[in-house]
Amino acid sequence: MDSSCDAAAVPFTLIGALLTAGPAAWPACVGGGRAFLRDYAQRGTNALLWAGLLATTWVLLLRLVALLRLWALGSRIPGPHAFLADPGLAAVLRAGGDITVGGGQGSLKITNAVLGRIRSISSDFVESRYFSQHMAFNIIGATLFGDAFFDWSDAAAYEELLMMVAKDGCFWASYAVPPFWKPGYRRYRTLCAKFKIFTQGIIRKSKDQNITLSHVGMIKDPRGGVSNGMMSGDGAAEGPHSSEEETCGSIMGLMLHGISTSANLISNILTRVVLSPKLQDQLYADIVAICNESSELNIDDVLRMQYLLATVCESARLLPAGPLLQRCSLEHDLTLESGITVPAGAVLVVPLHLVQMDNSMWGSDAGQFNPQRFLEKDVDIGEILAAPNGSNGINLSTECAKTESFLPFGSGSRACVGQKFVILAISMLIASLLRNYEVKPHPHVSKEMDQTIRSNNLHHLPNLKITLIKREI
Numbered sequence: 001m002d003s004s005c006d007a008a009a010v011p012f013t014l015i016g017a018l019l020t021a022g023p024a025a026w027p028a029c030v031g032g033g034r035a036f037l038r039d040y041a042q043r044g045t046n047a048l049l050w051a052g053l054l055a056t057t058w059v060l061l062l063r064l065v066a067l068l069r070l071w072a073l074g075s076r077i078p079g080p081h082a083f084l085a086d087p088g089l090a091a092v093l094r095a096g097g098d099i100t101v102g103g104g105q106g107s108l109k110i111t112n113a114v115l116g117r118i119r120s121i122s123s124d125f126v127e128s129r130y131f132s133q134h135m136a137f138n139i140i141g142a143t144l145f146g147d148a149f150f151d152w153s154d155a156a157a158y159e160e161l162l163m164m165v166a167k168d169g170c171f172w173a174s175y176a177v178p179p180f181w182k183p184g185y186r187r188y189r190t191l192c193a194k195f196k197i198f199t200q201g202i203i204r205k206s207k208d209q210n211i212t213l214s215h216v217g218m219i220k221d222p223r224g225g226v227s228n229g230m231m232s233g234d235g236a237a238e239g240p241h242s243s244e245e246e247t248c249g250s251i252m253g254l255m256l257h258g259i260s261t262s263a264n265l266i267s268n269i270l271t272r273v274v275l276s277p278k279l280q281d282q283l284y285a286d287i288v289a290i291c292n293e294s295s296e297l298n299i300d301d302v303l304r305m306q307y308l309l310a311t312v313c314e315s316a317r318l319l320p321a322g323p324l325l326q327r328c329s330l331e332h333d334l335t336l337e338s339g340i341t342v343p344a345g346a347v348l349v350v351p352l353h354l355v356q357m358d359n360s361m362w363g364s365d366a367g368q369f370n371p372q373r374f375l376e377k378d379v380d381i382g383e384i385l386a387a388p389n390g391s392n393g394i395n396l397s398t399e400c401a402k403t404e405s406f407l408p409f410g411s412g413s414r415a416c417v418g419q420k421f422v423i424l425a426i427s428m429l430i431a432s433l434l435r436n437y438e439v440k441p442h443p444h445v446s447k448e449m450d451q452t453i454r455s456n457n458l459h460h461l462p463n464l465k466i467t468l469i470k471r472e473i
């Protein structure tokens, strides 16, 4: 640089620049005014970027601290997450009376809706798991949303979405902190968002048609009358503290839980019916003995079909939908009758398979499928249906030693609120199906399947291909 060049004459700050006579007065040897302005813009931009970076970091830090705090608080709660977003709805379901199935027309409508949809895909055979899933989807959907559900054009897309969410949900729920950095998780969140939009859509449609979510007459008022159900237009079933958002979350929870568990049970029963013509004949005889050809199937008839009810219970005993029940005393130590003390916070796990197949309780044939055991003296189906003894037409016995070891729906104050509904709804559906159709395995049942049939011990459900043949009524 020229030694005569006075670099100190170039101002370093904007104020300095304003105090001088301007760029024209600055020495040309250091680039003049243009260099100053370029330098100034550069510094200004850098300062702004730094300020932005610091502010963003601060906001992110605050969020991280909030997240960690939430996680720390959440991790103090023992046991798995509750599947219902809104405990209010479970309370309403419990307090509001039984969820019960409608008349035979309803179940026939469901069977026909399912068959119609399946026939449009394949007329030859159908996979039992797929068929059961449609059945479950239609029972729960029709019960929650009423007739609006049957003419809902998005039903097929909703079902597909629901099954995808149900499939991925358990996996992502196993993360203690939602892994939002994983693309798979973000895809799952997008599915959940779509699932929510669809659910809001059908809730709105159901309300618009002024048909209650639980279908008029499907929820009986505990005082004897017929209530408008849990979600009539005035929001009666939404609970005192539930927002629409929470209610929608609860309905999503009910759909996910109710459909996957019911589909399992239906598929389980169908598989046994298909694999054992003797069982199918016995069930058919039980069904036609109660409702003759001309009469319409109704819920009182189903309550008298004891062999059918026993088959549903026996299927639930041998293959419960969930493997474990969990309980935890949050505040106090718990002293059991045996004298064992369970410390507060410890999680008690009940392995359902072991309890429900315990030889000492169920006899040496505990692992075998035998509906007859539910018709013997020491089991009380009336109690399983959670109805006052004798009020439902089933009054088998008052001794019920085994009933306490029958836990597919849990037990106590947090037991499944859908227990009675689901046993009756599935029985009604199977009655309606078998009364109208003969269910047969597809002629090409594989050798492997043939062995499963012979072993009579289904620990894993085969996904059978079945054919439905219309009976001459």
Ligand code: HEM
Binding pocket: 084, 090, 093, 140, 254, 257, 258, 259, 261, 262, 265, 320, 321, 322, 325, 326, 408, 409, 410, 411, 412, 413, 414, 415, 416, 417, 418, 419, 421, 422
């Ligand atoms: C075969 C079908 C079903 C099975 C095997 C089943 C099983 C269960 C089990 C094991 C529990 C936990 C119980 C406990 O921890 O003691 C439960 C809870 C629950 N189930 Fe089901 N369920 C079925 C269908 C349904 C249906 C159709 C609905 C409603 C439409 C329903 C609503 C509920 C609710 C609301 C709870 C939570 C109760 C609470 O936490 O207070 N379930 N279910």
